[in-house]
Amino acid sequence: MTQQEIKEDLFILLKQIAPDMEPSTLEPDENIREKLNIDSFDTLQFIVSVNEKFGIDIPEEDYGKITTIQSLSIYIDTKLKV
Amino acid sequence: MIEFLMPSLGADMEDGTLVAWRKKPGDTVKRGDIIAEVDTQKGLIEIEVFEEGTVGELLIKEGTKIPVGTPMALINTDGNQAATEKKPGPAVQKPEEKQSQIQPTEEPLPNKPAEQDVAKKRIKASPLAKKIAEDNNIALSGITGTGENGAITKHDVEIAIAKKGTGIPQEKQLNGPVYDKATPSESIRLAVAAAMSKSNREIPHYYLEKKIDMSTGLNWLKNTNKSRPVQDRLLPVSLLIKAVASALDEVPQLNGAWKDGLHLKNEINIGFVVSLRTGGVVVPTIPQADLKTVDEIMNILNDLIPRARALKLRSSELGNSTITLTNLGEGGADTVFGVIYPPQVAIVGFGNTSEQPFAENGMLGLRPVINVTLAGDHRATDGLTGSRFLASLNKYLQNPNAL
Numbered sequence: 001m002t003q004q005e006i007k008e009d010l011f012i013l014l015k016q017i018a019p020d021m022e023p024s025t026l027e028p029d030e031n032i033r034e035k036l037n038i039d040s041f042d043t044l045q046f047i048v049s050v051n052e053k054f055g056i057d058i059p060e061e062d063y064g065k066i067t068t069i070q071s072l073s074i075y076i077d078t079k080l081k082v
Numbered sequence: 083m084i085e086f087l088m089p090s091l092g093a094d095m096e097d098g099t100l101v102a103w104r105k106k107p108g109d110t111v112k113r114g115d116i117i118a119e120v121d122t123q124k125g126l127i128e129i130e131v132f133e134e135g136t137v138g139e140l141l142i143k144e145g146t147k148i149p150v151g152t153p154m155a156l157i158n159t160d161g162n163q164a165a166t167e168k169k170p171g172p173a174v175q176k177p178e179e180k181q182s183q184i185q186p187t188e189e190p191l192p193n194k195p196a197e198q199d200v201a202k203k204r205i206k207a208s209p210l211a212k213k214i215a216e217d218n219n220i221a222l223s224g225i226t227g228t229g230e231n232g233a234i235t236k237h238d239v240e241i242a243i244a245k246k247g248t249g250i251p252q253e254k255q256l257n258g259p260v261y262d263k264a265t266p267s268e269s270i271r272l273a274v275a276a277a278m279s280k281s282n283r284e285i286p287h288y289y290l291e292k293k294i295d296m297s298t299g300l301n302w303l304k305n306t307n308k309s310r311p312v313q314d315r316l317l318p319v320s321l322l323i324k325a326v327a328s329a330l331d332e333v334p335q336l337n338g339a340w341k342d343g344l345h346l347k348n349e350i351n352i353g354f355v356v357s358l359r360t361g362g363v364v365v366p367t368i369p370q371a372d373l374k375t376v377d378e379i380m381n382i383l384n385d386l387i388p389r390a391r392a393l394k395l396r397s398s399e400l401g402n403s404t405i406t407l408t409n410l411g412e413g414g415a416d417t418v419f420g421v422i423y424p425p426q427v428a429i430v431g432f433g434n435t436s437e438q439p440f441a442e443n444g445m446l447g448l449r450p451v452i453n454v455t456l457a458g459d460h461r462a463t464d465g466l467t468g469s470r471f472l473a474s475l476n477k478y479l480q481n482p483n484a485l
Contacts (some may be wrong), residue, residue: 020359025239040317041387041410051312060307060315 001080006054006073013049030071054080066078084133085141085153086101092365092401092423093123094277097149098122099235100142101210109137111157116396118154121236123208123256123273124364125266125393125398132398135159145237147229148368207234209266209393215239233269270362281424285340286460289419292472294479295442296435302482318435319409320380323352324485326407326430327371329474334427335463336456336471337404344427344462353403353423354383356390364390365406365423366399376485410434419452427459428468430475 007028014023014036021036033043047058050072057078058066066072091098098120105117111131118129138156142148205222207215211234215222218239225242227234268484299321307315327350330337338346350372353365366386372380406429408420413434420429433453438450454475458468478485 019360033413040319041383044312044315044317045388050313058312060304073452 001077003073003077006076007069009053010050010069010072013046013053016049017046023076026069029068031067032072033067050076056080083138084135084157084159086117086131086133086150086155086157088120088150088152088154089129089397090150090401091120091124091127091397092273092277094273094280094423095122095124095150095401097147097229098127099147099208099210099237100144100154101126101236102144103135103140104128105131105155107137107139111135111137114398120148120397121208123233123269123304125209125395126268127400128394129154130396130398130442131157131402132407133157133159133224147235147237161334200395203348205234206232206241206269206272208236208269211236211239211267211293212269216242218243227273227421232273268362270364274362277388277423278421283419285422285424287422287457288460288465288468290456290458290465290468290472291417293440293451293452294454294476295439295440296452296479299479299482300435300450316376316380317383319405319411319432320376321362321385321479321482322432323354323368323371323383323407324374324376325475325478325482326405327352327374328478328485329471330405332474333467335467336458338427338462339404340427340459340462341425349402349404351402351404353406353426354386355406355408356387358391364393364395364400365403366390367401367403369398369402369479376482385475405430408432417455419455420457422457422459427462428471429457431455431457 011023011026014021014026014032018036018038021038023036025071026032026035032038038046043063047063051058054076056076060076062075066075086162088098099119099122101119103118105111105115111117112134113130113132116128116136118132120127120129136158138158140155142152142154150153172425206227206229207222208229212222214236215225215234220239220242222234225238226232227238229235229238296318300318303316303318303321330350334346335344337350338344349370352368352371355363355365357363366389368374368379368382368386374382386395386399393405403423403426405426406420406423408418408429409432410418411434412446416436418433420431422429431454433455435450435452437448438451439446440451454472456468456472458465
């Protein structure tokens with residue numbers, strides 16, 4: 001799975017969380033929560049969906065490392081390769 | 083035989099339009115069954131039954147606007163079939179008799195707000211009406227609303243569709259593109275406007291604030307979440323809700339309704355403010371929060387918040403709250419002073435949690451601190467009561483294991 005494919009999957013997951021927003025307009029280094037106006041509840045739902053989609057565990061202390069599409073897709077890519 | 087009444091769906095809603103019966107005469111019903119769907123300003127609400135028995139006659143036709151408290155159906159409750167049969171009377175008869183009361187009905191808003199002039203420029207329509215209009219390519223601007231404050235109802239749209247089908251010309255929408263952009267959240271905006279205007283007119287608010295050190299609570303959450311899969315993790319708000327419920331147990335004067343005097347409620351039903359991304363709020367209820375664990379509250383939120391955002395709530399989830407809690411969450415304003423949702427007598431507000439210098443026992447340190455506010459109805463309670471509540475809330479948040 002390439003990073004581009006990961007990003008595309010992430011957009012789909014974000015669209016499910018925030019159907020009234022347009023995740024594909026996110027720049028790679030933009031803060032996902034701020035840009036899409038999603039709160040901590042939505043964030044948790046999103047992390048659950050990432051967990052289920054990619055089968056990776058994201059501990060709470062890593063939440064700060066995955067605030068943008070770029071950092072999140074690198075994080076997932078790294079975890080998948082482990 | 084009892085009458086099943088249109089339940090109250092919050093102080094800001096006077097009526098709804100019956101969209102569909104989900105039960106027919108002869109069907110058996112039990113507590114919690116959905117008997118009907120009603121279109122309201124807050125979306126399509128599923129109406130639940132709180133009696134066991136057999137559906138007798140359905141008194142209301144689909145498509146009819148029904149004010150809160152209107153008998154909707156007759157239900158034969160087991161044991162006394164037809165024993166106390168009441169004449170339902172022609173269609174809409176306001177029941178004065180308490181024997182037929184099934185669900186708490188609140189006092190409907192007595193006054194049509196004087197905002198009609200202002201609202202004229204906007205098209206008011208229920209979410210369902212908007213959807214049907216959109217699906218059928220009907221411009222809302224060409225429809226005259228017969229609902230509350232001139233709001234367009236499903237029925238109005240259906241008439242317009244019927245006219246369109248028979249070739250009667252519709253008012254063409256030439257220069258009013260703004261109207262078509264009316265979203266379901268606009269009708270929610272009006273519901274919020276009505277409730278908050280009533281609150282501001284009638285309730286003399288007092289405000290209190292307390293800074294609460296969240297380090298113990300957040301550490302407790304961190305440790306709890308560490309061993310859990312992501313699906314079972316708790317959000318800080320679940321702890322805050324539980325702490326509020328426990329503090330209300332100690333200071334019950336804030337848990338009630340004002341109606342010619344303070345009426346305390348036995349159940350602690352916390353109305354939880356859910357903001358919609360497109361604007362407006364809906365306030366579903368977390369029932370008997372004092373009797374639930376933090377985990378159970380989190381499970382309820384997981385179920386309730388997505389449905390609230392999708393405007394798919396049940397009647398029992400609206401209108402039964404005995405107090406409201408609003409939580410701005412991370413990254414927002416530090417303090418929120420709420421407006422009480424009538425007829426309740428208090429609202430608790432949580433701001434952003436931020437790291438702040440915090441002095442304790444002669445030592446200064448950095449702590450995650452949350453500003454908690456209480457807005458109380460001064461007719462019902464005084465600042466001292468509110469102050470005791472905030473002190474109790476602090477006590478529980480310093481001792482999350484006890485929750």
